[in-house]
Structure formats: C-alpha cells, structure tokens
Amino acid sequence: MITGASRAESALLVIDVDEGIKENSKRHGQMVSMLGVKQVTVLVNKMDLVDFSQEVFEKLKADYSEFLAQIKVKPVSFIPVSAREGDNIATLSERMPWYNGATVLQQLDGFTSDKQLEDKPFRFPVQDIYKFTRQNDDRRIVAGTVAAGSVSIGDEVLFLPSGKQSAIKTVESFNTTPKQVASTGSALGFTLTTQIYIRPGELMVKPSEPLPEVGTRFRVNIFWVGRAPMILEKEYKLKIGSARESVKLAEICNTLDASDLSYSKNKHQLDCRDVGECILETSRPIAFDPAAASETTGRFVIVDNYEIAGGGIVIENLSADETLLQRHIRERENNWEKGLIKTEEREHANRHRAKFIVFTGVPGTGKRSIAKALEQGLFSNRLNAYYLGVANIDRGLDADLGFNADNAGERLRRIGELARIITDAGLIFITTIDDADDYDIETLKQLNEPSDILVVNLGENSFSHYHPDLQIPAGGSVSDAVKEVTDLLKTKEIIIEYQI
Amino acid sequence: MDHLDKLEAQSVYILREAYREFKSLCMLWSIGKDSTVMLWLARKAFFGHVPIPLVHIDTHYKIPEMITYRDRIALEWNLNMIYGENREALQSKLTFPDGNTDRITCCKYLKSEALKHTLSGQWPRYRMDHELKRYVPDEGKEPYTGVIVGVRADEEGSRSKERYFSPRDKDNVWDVGDQPPEFWNQFKTDFAPGTHVRIHPLLDWTELNIWEYIEREKIPVVSLYFNQGKGTRYRSLGCYPCTNPVDSVSQTVPEIIDELKSGRLSNIAERSGRAQDSEDGGLETLRRDGYM
Incomplete structure (x- = not known):
C-alpha cells in the first residue's frame, strides 16, 4: 500500500457505510496524510445497504471529516456510492436525489496534477557526476532530475551543503534539440563554467532564490514500517533527495499508534506502524526544505539493516541545539578520570x-x-x-x-x-x-x-x-x-x- | 511534460540510481522492443554512452535476424556486449526442438539456467571485441549483483507484482509476498552480501508507450515486428520453435500504434505467441526460478 500510495498525487478512500469508520479507515487516512497525498476524495460505499439514507451518509461524513482534520487532511469531496450497483460511479444515481455533487468519474477527471512545483525555487539533487571519456568525450556532467523550479544557461548556482558556487554552461541531454532551460521533472545534466569538486548527494540551487535549510539536527515525522523497532542512538542510514548520511534517532517527542490514533509521550522506540514526531541527527549536514515549503526535498527514508524501514518528512531545522556528539563529549569530559x-x-x-x-x-x-x-x-x-x-x-x-x-x-x-x-x-x-x-x-x-x-x-x-x-x-x-x-x-x- | 517525457525521466532516474549504487551491474538485452527501449534510455541517462555491460542469453534457437541486429547495434553504439549460453544442454541436446524435453524445461535449461550461471560468472561469457568485430571469451568472472531487466507491469500477471528494485536471494528466489516498500523515489539500494537485485526501469510502461516512444525517438528495432507482406508480424520475440507471429497488416511503427489504439489486439495477450506460457504453471513458475 505504501509503495503505491507514495507515488500517487490523489487518493480515493473507500469506507463501507455499513461498517462505519474502522481501524483501516483511520490507518489509510493517516498514511495518505503522512505520504503527502493532497487530493483526497472519500467514497462512502454500499449505500444500498442503508437504503441510500442521506442521514447515515451525513453522519459518517461528519465523523470522518473530524478525524481527517486531526491529521490535517482536508478531503476534496465525499461521494455516496454503491460500487456494486453503479450508483454515482459514472452517472448520478436516481436513488439518491439528495446528492448533486460529482460522480466518481467526474471527480477523477477533476483531480489536477501538481503544477506548483514549477513555480518553486530551483532544486536539483545531484545524483551523480559523469565523465565518460570514450570517443574523446571531455564533458564533466552533473546529472540528476529537477525536483522543483527551473534553471537556464548562464544562471549562477550554489551547491549545498558544501557551499561551492559556479554557473550553468550547458544543459546536456541525448537525442533532443539543444536546451536553454531545464524545467521541473526533467532528468538531464549540466556542465559548469568552472571546474569545482562536488560530490553526488549535494543539492544544487540558485543563490538568487530562497535557499533550503542546511543542518544536522531536525524535527521530523516518521512512519515506521521496519520489522525491528527504531531505537534511540543506533546508527541508521538516511536517504533524502540524492544524499545519503548516517543518522541517529536523538529523541522521540511523541508517537501515534496508527490503528487507534492514541498518542504516547513516553515511548523509547518506534514500533512497526508507529508514527512518531522525533528529532534526528545526521553525522554531517544535509540540505533540505521543510516539507511545508516543498515536499519533494523534505521527504526521506531510513534504512535499517539493508531495508527501507521508515519514511518521513522534515518539519524544522534544529541545528542550533546541542548535538548528540557535543552532548557525548561534554558527558565524557565531565566523567574523565585523570591519573596523578x-x-x-x-x-x-x-x-x-x-x-x-x-x-x-x-x-x-x-x-x-x-x-x-x-x-x-x-x-x-x-x-x-x-x-x-x-x-x-x-x-x-x-x-x-x-x-x-x-x-x-x-x-x-x-x-x-x-x-x-x-x-x-x-x-x-x-x-x-x-x-x-x-x-x-x-x-x-x-x-x-x-x-x-x-x-x-x-x-x-x-x-x-x-x-x-x-x-x-x-x-x-x-x-x-x-x-x-x-x-x-x-x-x-x-x-x-x-x-x- | 507529456506522459512519455515523465516515463522517460523516471526510467532515467532509476538507471542512474542503479549505476550509482551497484558496483557490479549489467543490463539484460533480449533484443526485443522493450529492452531495446531500455538500452536507448541508458543512452539518455548517460548522455550517449552505455557504461553498463549488456548481457544476452543466446539459446541458439533465436530467430536469426535477432542476432544480426544485436551485433550490428553492438558495434554501432559501442556497446560492451556479452553473451552466455547453456553449452552442456545444447551439446547433449537436452532441448525441446531436439524432442528431449517439454517447452518449460527447455526454457529452464536454455534460459533460466544459462542466465543464472552467466550472471554468477560460473559459466563462460563471450564479449564483443570491437577491434576484431567478433566475440571472444570474456576474462571477467565476477558475479553481477545488480541486473537491469526490461519487464513491464502490464505484460503479464506475475510482472505486475514487481518493484523497481526487487531483491533476489542467493538462489535467485523471489519472495513475492515479502517485498520492501518503495517510498516516493527512494528505492532499496542496500543489500546484504550474497543477495542481488533486479532493477526494472520500464515497470510503468505499456506496450503502447513503448511503440510511441520508438516512433518519437526513431529507435531502430528488429524487422520481425513488422508485416513483411504475408499479413503476419511478431508481437513478442523468442526462440523460433516456440514463437508464432500474430495476424496483422502493420508494416510501420505508426501502423502498430494505430493497431494497438484501435483495440484490434485488445483481447489477445501480448505473449500469446509464446508457447511456453500456456504450459503448466507458465511464466510465474519460470520467473520464481529466475526467468525474466
């Protein structure tokens, strides 16, 4: 479910009106919220079992809306349907004259693709640096996919976290007409006007635009799916954009059990299916945008023992705080036993x-x-x-x-x-x-x-x-x-x- | 960006991810339209170069045009072209055309077994020597731990269960029910020693997308896909004893696109011309055991 939902731009959440809001309805809502799916329509199914009652529909709509509001999901619409009988799927149902909204098909057509990314500041996670010397090719190409915004030949660019700067010399692609501009979503490459040493994993941005955050300590939301729990101060691998860094869970602020939505303030680990607000620390700085600003550069996964064991979004940068390393050294020095x-x-x-x-x-x-x-x-x-x-x-x-x-x-x-x-x-x-x-x-x-x-x-x-x-x-x-x-x-x- | 641009960008991203993360990587090239599109996407990803060896499993029952085409493209595009085979089964005639096995067993010997041992480096590999313009025994014996494969989710039931990065254990076994999650565009690229991974950059493409892309990019494909005047063409390519053409008058790529859009082939499975699929267990059985 996660694999599919994380690729989606919109979701239909289906609830059985006869059963009402069950654990799964809540968990699915939570996952959609966590994964950042913005367009959600709720299909209230099996209306035939409740005699197409508007009252039952409105009650469920009110209850589920309240739940979704808690997890910051604002549904585009609720549609009463009977999937088996076809009511309100392709045509409006005569058996529910009280419903005049969109049919499911109309709603699907009404979903829009996310175009806003194009208008956001330029973000280009550097996936790799290529220099293929065969057939006397001397291009040194910075390769990746434009995550947001756009860049043109001649634009000044800044690499984070290293802070190195250069400018775009050419936009590189194979078997296309020459490009002047690279826009959101394109997988291509660039050559630069100066030779600078950068590594895969950096985020290329334009210094003239709002900059991403750079830090080692940040508040995040994590959805944990690992077989083993996520535990404090163990070393994991974090993948964000094209960066990979070792990371530790520094603090657990609170956790949410996705099945019953109960909060807990005093857990010492994240168990499978827990959603946790936590503080993470990487061993080196990473560049990111808080998810509220731009989700594509604020999403990460955590790898535990070779497996993707959790995913999450960055909420805010906390780099001014004392780091785990600083605390460790402070405690070590305070307890250092000296000889004579x-x-x-x-x-x-x-x-x-x-x-x-x-x-x-x-x-x-x-x-x-x-x-x-x-x-x-x-x-x-x-x-x-x-x-x-x-x-x-x-x-x-x-x-x-x-x-x-x-x-x-x-x-x-x-x-x-x-x-x-x-x-x-x-x-x-x-x-x-x-x-x-x-x-x-x-x-x-x-x-x-x-x-x-x-x-x-x-x-x-x-x-x-x-x-x-x-x-x-x-x-x-x-x-x-x-x-x-x-x-x-x-x-x-x-x-x-x-x-x- | 149109739909083909998005598919292309996603596949390029996956190929670059694979190239970045796996030290010992190869790409399987079946000579068919899908893996040829994938090879083209590699040229997109690496700006005209193909820095990954291409592996073909030669059953020696392939339709001859396929081999001619393979070697011509390998030379033209400067590919690091490698082939492997099941020499023992061929020598002892343990094949379906020789009348000594059923179709599924023949596939298992000439393809699955040959593939497994070619990837592991246990059986000889042959490499195209670009100076001599012929194949020579390959010195490289190291196992390929990342294998890029051109399967599509819409092709056939078992392939729709795949991930972009799909782990196999050391015996090539695919645990369909226990696959890693793929969040956003982050894939499983960390593997315990002894395991390896299949990478599927074409998972989201349909048969129609493939042809539309071949038309847009003018990618050369084997002539067997087109009606040469007899009113038939191949829709899926394999070994000649087990592959049959379909009835079709399409002589060009645009005609194939029209044919697919018209729905004339909509009730006929793409691999219907592949006889081994209809035998007991079919493709899922073969695939669990390492078939692509």
Whole structure:
C-alpha cells in the first residue's frame, strides 16, 4: 500500500457505510496524510445497504471529516456510492436525489496534477557526476532530475551543503534539440563554467532564490514500517533527495499508534506502524526544505539493516541545539578520570607536546608512506610518535561493525576516541583518512579535545571551507614532505627546535 | 511534460540510481522492443554512452535476424556486449526442438539456467571485441549483483507484482509476498552480501508507450515486428520453435500504434505467441526460478 500510495498525487478512500469508520479507515487516512497525498476524495460505499439514507451518509461524513482534520487532511469531496450497483460511479444515481455533487468519474477527471512545483525555487539533487571519456568525450556532467523550479544557461548556482558556487554552461541531454532551460521533472545534466569538486548527494540551487535549510539536527515525522523497532542512538542510514548520511534517532517527542490514533509521550522506540514526531541527527549536514515549503526535498527514508524501514518528512531545522556528539563529549569530559601525572609533567619528560596528526586527500597520494616516514623520523629523534594504519582497526576495534557502510559515523567516532586517549598519554598520534571532508575533520577535532588536531592534505584539496594546516602537492618526495610537516611541528611548538 | 517525457525521466532516474549504487551491474538485452527501449534510455541517462555491460542469453534457437541486429547495434553504439549460453544442454541436446524435453524445461535449461550461471560468472561469457568485430571469451568472472531487466507491469500477471528494485536471494528466489516498500523515489539500494537485485526501469510502461516512444525517438528495432507482406508480424520475440507471429497488416511503427489504439489486439495477450506460457504453471513458475 505504501509503495503505491507514495507515488500517487490523489487518493480515493473507500469506507463501507455499513461498517462505519474502522481501524483501516483511520490507518489509510493517516498514511495518505503522512505520504503527502493532497487530493483526497472519500467514497462512502454500499449505500444500498442503508437504503441510500442521506442521514447515515451525513453522519459518517461528519465523523470522518473530524478525524481527517486531526491529521490535517482536508478531503476534496465525499461521494455516496454503491460500487456494486453503479450508483454515482459514472452517472448520478436516481436513488439518491439528495446528492448533486460529482460522480466518481467526474471527480477523477477533476483531480489536477501538481503544477506548483514549477513555480518553486530551483532544486536539483545531484545524483551523480559523469565523465565518460570514450570517443574523446571531455564533458564533466552533473546529472540528476529537477525536483522543483527551473534553471537556464548562464544562471549562477550554489551547491549545498558544501557551499561551492559556479554557473550553468550547458544543459546536456541525448537525442533532443539543444536546451536553454531545464524545467521541473526533467532528468538531464549540466556542465559548469568552472571546474569545482562536488560530490553526488549535494543539492544544487540558485543563490538568487530562497535557499533550503542546511543542518544536522531536525524535527521530523516518521512512519515506521521496519520489522525491528527504531531505537534511540543506533546508527541508521538516511536517504533524502540524492544524499545519503548516517543518522541517529536523538529523541522521540511523541508517537501515534496508527490503528487507534492514541498518542504516547513516553515511548523509547518506534514500533512497526508507529508514527512518531522525533528529532534526528545526521553525522554531517544535509540540505533540505521543510516539507511545508516543498515536499519533494523534505521527504526521506531510513534504512535499517539493508531495508527501507521508515519514511518521513522534515518539519524544522534544529541545528542550533546541542548535538548528540557535543552532548557525548561534554558527558565524557565531565566523567574523565585523570591519573596523578599532569599534562605539563608528561610534556617535560617527553620533550614534546601531544598532537593528533591526520593525513587526508584522495586515495593513492602516498599518504601512508609519508605518515610512516614521519613516525620514523620523530622516533629516531627519540620523540614518542605512533602511526596507526586504519586498516588495523577494521579487523580489530571495529570488528563488530562488519563492512556495513551505515557505520561510517561510528568508525570515525572510534578513531576520534582513540586519538583522545593516545594524546592524553602524551604521544604524537599519526593516522591517514581517505577523502575526509569538512565534517569528518570537525568530528575528529571535537572528539580529540582538549588536545588539538593537525591536518595535512595531500594532492587536490577537496574541502569546502576547511583550511588544512598544511597542503602538500601529490607526487613530491617523501623526505621533503616529512621535513615540511616537521617544520610545522616546530613552528607550532609541538616539538622544540633544539631537539631535532 | 507529456506522459512519455515523465516515463522517460523516471526510467532515467532509476538507471542512474542503479549505476550509482551497484558496483557490479549489467543490463539484460533480449533484443526485443522493450529492452531495446531500455538500452536507448541508458543512452539518455548517460548522455550517449552505455557504461553498463549488456548481457544476452543466446539459446541458439533465436530467430536469426535477432542476432544480426544485436551485433550490428553492438558495434554501432559501442556497446560492451556479452553473451552466455547453456553449452552442456545444447551439446547433449537436452532441448525441446531436439524432442528431449517439454517447452518449460527447455526454457529452464536454455534460459533460466544459462542466465543464472552467466550472471554468477560460473559459466563462460563471450564479449564483443570491437577491434576484431567478433566475440571472444570474456576474462571477467565476477558475479553481477545488480541486473537491469526490461519487464513491464502490464505484460503479464506475475510482472505486475514487481518493484523497481526487487531483491533476489542467493538462489535467485523471489519472495513475492515479502517485498520492501518503495517510498516516493527512494528505492532499496542496500543489500546484504550474497543477495542481488533486479532493477526494472520500464515497470510503468505499456506496450503502447513503448511503440510511441520508438516512433518519437526513431529507435531502430528488429524487422520481425513488422508485416513483411504475408499479413503476419511478431508481437513478442523468442526462440523460433516456440514463437508464432500474430495476424496483422502493420508494416510501420505508426501502423502498430494505430493497431494497438484501435483495440484490434485488445483481447489477445501480448505473449500469446509464446508457447511456453500456456504450459503448466507458465511464466510465474519460470520467473520464481529466475526467468525474466
């Protein structure tokens, strides 16, 4: 039912007048509301069983309207019908002279397709970036489907959450006449006037129009259909627009049992068929529109253990609140048990300060060779450095996480927690992370507190705003790179000049 | 946007979703009109390129025009064309035309079994070499975990129960009653190791839509679909011992569209010329076991 209803633009809800409003009538109303189907007509069926009574019809209409109002569904019409006898289906029934509204067929013809999207601000979830080099094709195409609004050649565009900007150079499509404009609903592509590094999952918008929200924490409505309940603080995968992020259920505000519409304020999980108003947190920011503004970029699904287990809409951005990560770190630090040795005593004995050094950049830039050579260089100067190969964690500390991509946030947290411990022990802790973005670094930085992080980026800089402490071009010699990092450590007084 | 534009946009979206999410992806090309439209939609999705291998299961009983057409298009469109077969059944003549099995069993051997083992990489695959312009043994042995298939919901009862992204377990079994929900345009693209998925970009298309789109885009299709003067044409293509033409005078795509709109074929199932469907259990039995 969900699969079908979620694709619908209008719905006919059928109620058996003889049975009255039952659990299913309510659940279906709730689902239609939740899925955002705007045009709803209620067919009051089997009127022949109640002698075509206007009184019975009006009573049911009043009761069901009241229920639908609670869940914010405003039906277009109620039609009394007898499906078996054909009353009011194709022609008005002589047996219900008191009804002069539309027949079911007229009502179906009266439903309109949603054209308003065309007039909304431009929204283009970036589905992929293509560069197919066969037959000397050098186009780098940003591909996707226009979710709302339109864009023309020459328009300035902004990518969120990265904040990168460019302008439309061409509109790309196959076997069509050349296009100047891309309008709502079309699946096509663009080339840009400048070469910028963007990832699939970003939302392309026009900076001249109202912007979507960007945040990591938001209030949502979720309709849960998973076999296992949705539980607090477990890591799930969120899919919204073309973005995929790991997400946690931070709070459950209230839940609604879709069968009897009873509210509950104190549930600690969402069970199958619960509708919950909740607070979610993603590990990195996502761009979205609150569903009231534009439903196509405000709808999401949640994946639990490979299955789509829930769907929902974003109600509002709550990014100003304390995040789960901030709360976790605050509680961790409040309860941190210290030994008897002071940080300064360690620094004095070690003759250097603690530091967490992260080498980032695209795979294949030689990060690991440099990281290992740095460890060796520091060690040979009798400094306490330790290099950790991240693969060692996969089969060790992270063995319980398997190879499930949903756990990316948890993997990162564990590296950050390790850094917290090793820097507390006074060491220079060195590791490498492929393709880290602004939020990965921000997360590690926070987890490593109160010690500080030092980021060395190799090769192309793919950060949006973050400035690495050191930028080294790919392809240089290992010893030069080690010297550059060592010099920076001296400048920052992590190690003292005369030691080297 | 008209109806065909919407269908096209949705199929393109699904193909791009599949390409983004599955590392080891292939597209089944039966040479028929539906999967040829799907191949065209891939060129739409990827701006003239087809970055996905096309797999054809050759029963060696296909109508010869089909194979000629396949290889001509493969070369013209620069396709990564792969075929597989059930060599053992063919060599030991375990087929219906040889008189050694019934039709359903023959389909099972030459199509379902061949498909299963070609997808898994256990049986040899043959790849079109664009330099030599002929097939050579394919080095690639990795299993395809995402398989794009051109089935349509209106074709036949069991196909109407499909999802756009439909999981199969490691034995290819399709659990019709327990399928994942598809909310809005978010599909099941996460799979446990050992399972794989069938992707159906044409699910919402009808036979008429297919022909209207072929006309609009001027997509080349096999001549067997048209009456060549004998008053018959093929409406659905398969192996020659089990596929019969229907009575029709349509010689061009617009004539086929008129014929379909006129309702002259409305009481005749599209696959009525396919003899295996009328045997016990028919297509649903074949499909549960991996048939497309």
